[in-house]
Amino acid sequence: MPDSRKPLTRVAHEILEQHLEPGDLAIDATAGNGHDTLFLARAVAPGGSVYAFDIQPQALQQTRVRLEGEGVADRVTLFHAGHEAMMELVPESAHGHIAAVVFNLGYLPGSDKQTTTLTETTLEALQHSTTLLAPGGLLSVLAYRHHPGGWEESEAVGEFLGRLPGFRLEIRESPGPVLFVAHRDE
Ligand SMILES: C[S@@+](CC[C@H](N)C(=O)[O-])C[C@H]1O[C@@H](n2cnc3c(N)ncnc32)[C@H](O)[C@@H]1O
Secondary structure, three states, X not given: OOOOOOOHHHHHHHXXXXXXXXXXXXXXXXXXXXXXXHHHHHHOXXXXXXXXXXXXXXXXXXXHHHHHHOOOHHHEEEEEOOHHHHHHHOOHHHOOOEEEEEEEOOEOOOOOOOOEOOHHHHHHHHHHHHHHEEEEEEEEEEEOOOOOOHHHHHHHHHHHHHOOOOEEEEEEOOOOOEEEEEEEOO
């Protein structure tokens, strides 16, 4: 029985922790303040790599400082780019070998909330993620619903992931965000 009081950010990390192994490759599609990037960098150590995306320089700077402070910056490549460009930016040698892609949608906590993820580019990036993932890989999407556009985005994500052939979808609800974890078949 899932503990409904546990923050879904933590639930997502627990699911990913069970799955990721040293040497794995992972993508943080929304680096933000770098909490997920740091978590992924630790989970794939030693030997693994993380590719992280954000469109806001402020977010990338926060992430860089966090990773450097924890001594793990060398295993993370930060891209100042939208996640919709992941097919072009993640090295071709990694395509089909990514163990997990993580999205934490919405706005940057602590910012003016003007820049948020958008349904169209989120769906584009999710589509790319399905190509980049290894067999057995995980696609984790935490979607917030209480900001303008958030509800529509989370509905669109749920519909997209629910219709994906070759994936099993797990959904964790909360009064705030909703967590989608799509498990790619082996
Ligand atoms: C909720 S925050 C992410 C929190 C982050 N995962 C953490 O652990 O701190 C959402 C982030 O998505 C970023 N974002 C918005 N549109 C994006 C896009 N098209 N590609 C990549 N990042 C984007 C925002 O700039 C913001 O920093």
